[in-house]
Amino acid sequence: MIYCTVNGNLFDATKATLGINDLALQRGYGIFDYFKILNGRPIFLEDHLDRFYRSAATMRLPVGFSKEAVKGMIHELIEINDIPDSGIKILLTGGYSTDGFRMGVPNLVITHAPLPTYGSFQINGIKVITHRHQRQLPEIKTIDYLMAVWLQPYLEERQAQDVIYHDGKLVTECPRSNIFIVTKDNRILTPAKNVLKGVIRKQLLNLEHRYPVAEADLTLDDLYEATELFITSTTKNILPVIQVNDRLVGNGDPGPVTRSLASKLDELIYEIQHTVD
Amino acid sequence: MIYCTVNGNLFDATKATLGINDLALQRGYGIFDYFKILNGRPIFLEDHLDRFYRSAATMRLPVGFSKEAVKGMIHELIEINDIPDSGIKILLTGGYSTDGFRMGVPNLVITHAPLPTYGSFQINGIKVITHRHQRQLPEIKTIDYLMAVWLQPYLEERQAQDVIYHDGKLVTECPRSNIFIVTKDNRILTPAKNVLKGVIRKQLLNLEHRYPVAEADLTLDDLYEATELFITSTTKNILPVIQVNDRLVGNGDPGPVTRSLASKLDELIYEIQHTVD
Secondary structure, three states, rough: OOEEEEEOOEEOOOOOOEEEEEEHHHHOOOOEEEEEEOOOOOOOOOHHHHHHHHHHHHOOOOOOHHHHHHHHHHHHHHHHHHOEEEEEEEEEOEOOOOOOOOOOOOEEEEEEEEEOOOOOOOHEEEEEEEEOOOOOOOOOOEEEOOHHHHHHHHHOOOOEEEEEEOOOEEEOOOOOOEEEEEEOOOOEEEEOOOOOOHHHHHHHHHHOOOOOEEEEEOOOHHHHHOEEEEEEEEEEEEEEEEEOOOOEEEOOOOOOHHHHHHHHHHHHHHHHHHHOO | EEEEEEEEEEEEOOOEEEEEOOOHHHHHHHHEEEEEEEEEEEOOOOHHHHHHHHHHHHOOOOOOHHHHOOOOOOOHHHHHHHHOEEEEEEEEOOOOOOOOOOOOOEEEEEEEEOOOOOHHHHHOOHHHHEEOOOOOOOOOOOOHHHHHHHHHHHHHHOOOEEEEOOOOEOOEEOOEHHHHHHHHOOOOEEEOOOOOOOOHHHHHHOOOOOOOEOOOHHHHHHHHOOOEEEEEEOOOOOEEEEEEEOEEOOOOOOOOHHHHHHHHHHHHHHHHOOOOE
């Protein structure tokens, strides 16, 4: 049995429920964050909790528990569930609404599950398609994945593993990942505007590396002309992209810059995972 | 006690729940519809059910119950709850997801509550503000009201009762209502594109009236230059708008065309409500 917590109380995750008048269910109003547990240890937890509390504040959702209390719930789940390599999701909803529209007192739901894996895609890279869409309130990690879920069957039809959003000119992000390109002159660039600023993205922007990583406005043409392309997220770390729509990226294989960054990032995460507090 | 149904089964509405892994909660994925019960009789039920099944199909959510079965649940609630003037909401969620992202088998939740009323606003009209925003998948009645809920405190600050979305040039709709203007030459116009096509909107487009109601592209300037302005919805019928941002509409009072349309619509609904089948 895997446990979760609802407002600080432990439940069997398969039996935990929320009332039907919660504003997340009724109006899609809520925020969340998600981080990895490796070797029983949360990775980049402070970054994720900081972003969670920022998302909550911007959405005017009081968390109702201190950061220390939330950490307590997280460590309780890590201990009781004992899934060494796993992911924890903290979800804060709009709460029980009296009229189906106004916010109530937010519900805090923390769930814990094994990590998804990307199989051979992690090494060999994925195919993406592009879709014109701008996420609303993009810098907040809301539960709004309407377009992303809706596009799933279309992706499967096209045998693509992910989708890159753009506004007709500039590209922004994938539904659950940030985008990076490597240019002909070995600059590594990632969009700066109208994106959710991922924790792995932040790590890469701060990483010491032969080629500096920088923010820039990126067009669809920049994407097509990139020598390498990859996406980043908490579960994916660095995932190479080898095809955009019908065009291969470079020669259609993951490139050396992507591989070198991925191994740098792996080292960093390995260190965190094995550091003794 | 007010009852609701979850997948066809009756529950005390205050105790009805859904599991925390439903995709509506996790990813804001779901659709709904809402209609009025007057004098114990559903108003424009066929229109609402048709739209509900259309929304579901476009979102790739199988309803799992025939239209007749859903009508059965509706009539069961009308009878058992006995709230003569009320509203019924039919909600279809993305269902229990095994990985927090893929759709499951949708959950169908039908809730029943007294009608909201708009007090003196119904007669005297409301103030609206404008906000640049385009709802995603606008022609589907999804549960995505993230922006609308988020804007609530801002509306209260501005002492406005509603918000009109626009794209910088063209206006579209309010979060839960359609927009109509009356022009200087007495044309009644409503935006045609990128809006949810309301059932009251459809009734007005088909209504026999001295001034024909038509679809048109409307700019922000059209809004400011309108002699009258009103919004429509299932709960509001026709609600006059007397101020947009800092500008009065006409002389700041509900106008004669709005009043005449509202009384025509009231007549139509009165007839339905009292027709013997």
